[in-house]
Amino acid sequence: MTRGTRIDGIAAGRLDEQQYTQNFGDLYAPLDRHEAQVASDRCYFCYDAPCVTACPTSIDIPLFIRQIATDTPEAAAKTIFDQNILGGMCARVCPTEQLCEEACVREAAEGKPVQIGLLQRYASDTVMAQGKHPFSRAAPTGKTVAVVGAGPAGLSAAHRLALHGHEVVLYDAKPKPGGLNEYGIAAYKTPDDFAQKEVDWLMQIGGITFRHEQKLGAQMTLDGLADAHDAVFLSIGLGGVNALGLADDGLDNVVDAVRFIETLRQSEKSSVPIGRNVVVIGGGMTAVDAAVQSRLLGAENVSIVYRRGQDRMSASAKEQDHARHEGVRLICNAQPVAVHADGVDFEYTADGPDGLTGTGEVFRLAADQVFVAIGQTLGEVGLDLDGRKIAVTGPGRTSRAGVWAGGDCAAGGEDLTVTAVAEGRDAAEDIHATLMNGA
Amino acid sequence: MADLSIDFAGIKSPNPFWLASAPPTDKEYNVRRAFEAGWGGVVWKTLGLDPHIVNVNGPRYGAIYGADRRLLGLNNIELITDRPLQTNLEEIKAVKRDWPDRAMVVSLMVPCEEWAWKQILPLVEDTGADGVELNFGCPHGMSERGMGSAVGQVPEYIEMVTRWVKQNTRMPCIVKLTPNITDVRQPAEAAYRGGADAVSLINTINSITSVNLDLFAPEPTIDGKGAHGGYCGPAVKPIALNMVAEIARNTETADLPISGIGGITTWRDAAEFIALGAGSVQVCTAAMTYGFKIVEEMKSGLSQWMDEKGHTSIAAISGRAVPNCSDWKNLNLNYVAKAKINQDLCISCGRCFAACEDTSHQAIGMSADRTFTVIDEECVACNLCVNVCPVEDCITMEAMAPGSVDPRTGKVVEEGFADWTTHPNNPAAVAAE
Ligand SMILES: Cc1cc2nc3c(=O)[nH]c(=O)nc-3n(C[C@H](O)[C@H](O)[C@H](O)COP(=O)(O)OP(=O)(O)OC[C@H]3O[C@@H](n4cnc5c(N)ncnc54)[C@H](O)[C@@H]3O)c2cc1C
Numbered sequence: 001m002t003r004g005t006r007i008d009g010i011a012a013g014r015l016d017e018q019q020y021t022q023n024f025g026d027l028y029a030p031l032d033r034h035e036a037q038v039a040s041d042r043c044y045f046c047y048d049a050p051c052v053t054a055c056p057t058s059i060d061i062p063l064f065i066r067q068i069a070t071d072t073p074e075a076a077a078k079t080i081f082d083q084n085i086l087g088g089m090c091a092r093v094c095p096t097e098q099l100c101e102e103a104c105v106r107e108a109a110e111g112k113p114v115q116i117g118l119l120q121r122y123a124s125d126t127v128m129a130q131g132k133h134p135f136s137r138a139a140p141t142g143k144t145v146a147v148v149g150a151g152p153a154g155l156s157a158a159h160r161l162a163l164h165g166h167e168v169v170l171y172d173a174k175p176k177p178g179g180l181n182e183y184g185i186a187a188y189k190t191p192d193d194f195a196q197k198e199v200d201w202l203m204q205i206g207g208i209t210f211r212h213e214q215k216l217g218a219q220m221t222l223d224g225l226a227d228a229h230d231a232v233f234l235s236i237g238l239g240g241v242n243a244l245g246l247a248d249d250g251l252d253n254v255v256d257a258v259r260f261i262e263t264l265r266q267s268e269k270s271s272v273p274i275g276r277n278v279v280v281i282g283g284g285m286t287a288v289d290a291a292v293q294s295r296l297l298g299a300e301n302v303s304i305v306y307r308r309g310q311d312r313m314s315a316s317a318k319e320q321d322h323a324r325h326e327g328v329r330l331i332c333n334a335q336p337v338a339v340h341a342d343g344v345d346f347e348y349t350a351d352g353p354d355g356l357t358g359t360g361e362v363f364r365l366a367a368d369q370v371f372v373a374i375g376q377t378l379g380e381v382g383l384d385l386d387g388r389k390i391a392v393t394g395p396g397r398t399s400r401a402g403v404w405a406g407g408d409c410a411a412g413g414e415d416l417t418v419t420a421v422a423e424g425r426d427a428a429e430d431i432h433a434t435l436m437n438g439a
Numbered sequence: 440m441a442d443l444s445i446d447f448a449g450i451k452s453p454n455p456f457w458l459a460s461a462p463p464t465d466k467e468y469n470v471r472r473a474f475e476a477g478w479g480g481v482v483w484k485t486l487g488l489d490p491h492i493v494n495v496n497g498p499r500y501g502a503i504y505g506a507d508r509r510l511l512g513l514n515n516i517e518l519i520t521d522r523p524l525q526t527n528l529e530e531i532k533a534v535k536r537d538w539p540d541r542a543m544v545v546s547l548m549v550p551c552e553e554w555a556w557k558q559i560l561p562l563v564e565d566t567g568a569d570g571v572e573l574n575f576g577c578p579h580g581m582s583e584r585g586m587g588s589a590v591g592q593v594p595e596y597i598e599m600v601t602r603w604v605k606q607n608t609r610m611p612c613i614v615k616l617t618p619n620i621t622d623v624r625q626p627a628e629a630a631y632r633g634g635a636d637a638v639s640l641i642n643t644i645n646s647i648t649s650v651n652l653d654l655f656a657p658e659p660t661i662d663g664k665g666a667h668g669g670y671c672g673p674a675v676k677p678i679a680l681n682m683v684a685e686i687a688r689n690t691e692t693a694d695l696p697i698s699g700i701g702g703i704t705t706w707r708d709a710a711e712f713i714a715l716g717a718g719s720v721q722v723c724t725a726a727m728t729y730g731f732k733i734v735e736e737m738k739s740g741l742s743q744w745m746d747e748k749g750h751t752s753i754a755a756i757s758g759r760a761v762p763n764c765s766d767w768k769n770l771n772l773n774y775v776a777k778a779k780i781n782q783d784l785c786i787s788c789g790r791c792f793a794a795c796e797d798t799s800h801q802a803i804g805m806s807a808d809r810t811f812t813v814i815d816e817e818c819v820a821c822n823l824c825v826n827v828c829p830v831e832d833c834i835t836m837e838a839m840a841p842g843s844v845d846p847r848t849g850k851v852v853e854e855g856f857a858d859w860t861t862h863p864n865n866p867a868a869v870a871a872e
Pocket residue numbers: 093094095148149150151152153154171172173174177178179180181184185186189214215216217235236237238239258261285286289406407408409414415416417418420
């Protein structure tokens with residue numbers, strides 16, 4: 001590391017350009033044709049394959065791998081996109097070690113699953129590099145559907161609706177489409193502006209109009225949308241964040257981790273200021289991404305502090321290993337009790353029958369910056385809730401007729417890109433069936 | 440999108456992929472599921488006269504494996520259907536009624552007497568089946584009783600039985616040939632003379648897959664003894680391809696439709712059979728290894744390849760490789776190639792070196808840092824290095840331009856064509872005009 005890592009306080013440009021480029025390039029290099037052939041040869045073409053069951057979008061994995069093995073990656077890509085139009089992004093960001101690859105019989109046999117994620121990337125990249133969009137729209141139905149939120153759930157729904165011949169207006173509060181694909185996912189998982197390229201590719205289906213900086217609750221209302229369209233699909237994700245709830249929460253150096261990542265994703269990496277000492281509070285994917293990217297920006301000391309035991313962290317073992325590999329320190333069983341301008345006080349915890357209790361032992365971690373990654377919340381939507389999310393039945397039907405919801409904002413399913421895609425797709429099918437029945 | 444549908448000897452099918460007469464087509468349950476999975480047609484498991492035969496009650500199969508326990512060859516001692524004729528006929532009728540667009544061919548094997556054929560053919564016609572396939576191929580069990588390959592090995596019998604069949608039914612008649620002969624053109628010609636509408640090949644090849652060294656008995660072993668079985672699967676594909684080509688090239692049988700069978704596992708295998716003259720293809724072992732779903736890859740792959748190459752129909756590609764099937768004596772001896780190793784792709788395993796140094800022409804050099812290069816002065820372009828290299832396209836055969844000098848022979852590479860028939864070393868050479 002250059003001397004830049006040892007500059008005190010918060011500073012941009014800690015590294016030289018070449019290091020930034022290297023740090024924020026592809027985390028896992030894509031497979032070339034030879035590697036893809038060798039990797040695909042390992043698949044057993046299992047019957048009713050466990051990997052398919054484990055995939056929230058139920059991609060026919062053995063079939064697409066066989067199509068790669070028989071040298072038709074284009075046909076493989078079609079198999080993928082039939083189920084998951086964001087198969088390109090999912091190949092990069094899915095925690096496959098907790099999904100398909102965990103279920104792969106060769107994980108059970110040898111502890112080495114078939115490299116499903118990388119193979120999916122090989123196939124989907126092949127087609128996207130050709131600029132081909134292997135779908136064409138059905139005849140226009142004359143129906144219009146509003147999709148609010150252009151993240152993975154919204155994009156997936158919009159594509160499926162457009163495919164069936166509906167006119168889709170895709171609204172988003174932000175200037176760019178993509179949702180967390182564009183503003184949230186770790187930069188090294190989706191370099192080279194892949195999120196926007198993928199959206200452009202997806203839009204080739206036609207029939208989708210993107211309206212940016214249109215926020216539900218500000219520029220538009222649910223009533224207004226319901227009046228103007230035959231159906232509404234809400235895929236607004238979780239825009240709010242949980243606060244620490246400590247007295248000094250308001251300090252400048254305490255930053256919501258999602259906002260930090262958003263800034264990072266939209267900036268030249270050398271222009272992003274980062275502390276010499278960084279503390280990340282949380283135990284999920286967001287915490288890992290904030291911590292790892294802090295290191296990649298040149299922070300010298302980065303710790304993730306999680307209030308429960310390591311086994312309770314929602315970040316996968318692979319993600320945790322990745323963090324450790326990047327020099328992040330993981331501290332478990334400690335909760336913040338006070339934030340200061342130059343550090344955070346933590347108290348060790350014990351997880352007992354009465355929940356989490358402090359042990360009274362307090363320690364301080366030096367921190368120029370504190371990133372808070374303790375969960376996101378939904379704003380006011382005017383629909384029945386299930387817990388803190390929009391209540392849905394079946395494929396995304398909300399308490400209000402004509403309004404569907406899916407993705408992170410809707411109850412059920414894990415908060416993952418691939419789950420959002422599945423929910424968007426299934427709601428779109430239900431909207432389609434409903435609209436065509438009424439016709 | 441390429442049109443995969445076919446009209447094979449009057450039998451229509453939405454795609455050229457049929458399941459061969461074997462366990463996959465043994466009963467209604469299988470065939471319904473096969474059609475749901477997308478197979479274009481089936482040849483129903485061979486029917487015989489009642490009383491139905493019985494199978495052994497021990498293992499029927501033996502196998503040969505490649506790396507990673509990939510099944511390469513399967514051997515079986517199963518006989519024809521072991522269920523009553525009436526049961527099969529009823530099921531065939533029910534399935535055909537529900538799947539009118541799929542090809543339903545019924546395989547038959549009855550004694551070599553006309554009454555037997557006269558008896559069974561009307562029963563099959565009544566099911567609404569699209570055609571019959573005469574099983575003259577089964578090499579075990581049935582042949583001991585004068586049927587199957589016992590008929591298929593005698594051209595006169597083939598011709599006679601085919602004629603009986605043609606005289607006793609309006610259904611198209613496919614004659615299934617055995618590979619357990621010396622010249623496959625003879626049985627094909629006999630079938631043609633008998634009036635066959637098509638031939639299908641190959642049935643299985645006589646084989647013993649392995650010997651149990653504790654029991655000193657062939658496997659699969661039934662109570663300490665084993666019998667030869669029929670061999671199929673990827674391992675037999677080259678044999679089947681050659682036999683299909685032989686029939687397609689033979690001017691006597693040039694217009695006889697061929698249903699290609701033998702080791703077809705992927706869309707590419709199927710395309711190769713079609714290129715060599717097949718109008719439909721049949722699959723058994725691949726389905727028995729991987730299940731019915733492989734047909735999806737076969738269909739998507741074939742149609743992608745056809746689209747990429749601008750081929751619009753199966754008829755347009757069927758037989759396209761036949762004119763290029765030549766005889767050794769007519770290959771161009773003026774064509775000179777050299778192996779070339781792509782250093783960017785080379786993983787320095789040294790397999791090409793071992794193969795060439797120990798068993799070929801000592802035409803690959805190896806440096807201290809494990810760089811492997813072809814020595815053009817020695818290379819005879821035998822292709823062994825290409826075949827043993829684990830990286831596809833790392834070693835290629837590059838043709839030398841006419842006019843350049845082959846460093847091995849010191850001779851100029853000639854422009855024109857010259858084959859063995861005109862070569863000075865050939866005692867029977869005819870002077871080039
Ligand atoms: C930092 C971070 C890293 C992550 N990493 C991964 C990962 O590696 N792998 C993985 O599978 N998942 C990951 N996730 C989770 C994943 O990103 C989400 O589950 C997924 O993006 C949810 O998709 P969505 O479409 O429901 O919502 P979002 O992607 O959040 O999209 C919601 C969209 O709605 C818009 N919007 C919000 N409110 C309004 C409104 N009122 N009016 C109009 N538009 C509105 C937003 O601008 C946004 O574009 C990560 C999440 C975070 C926060």
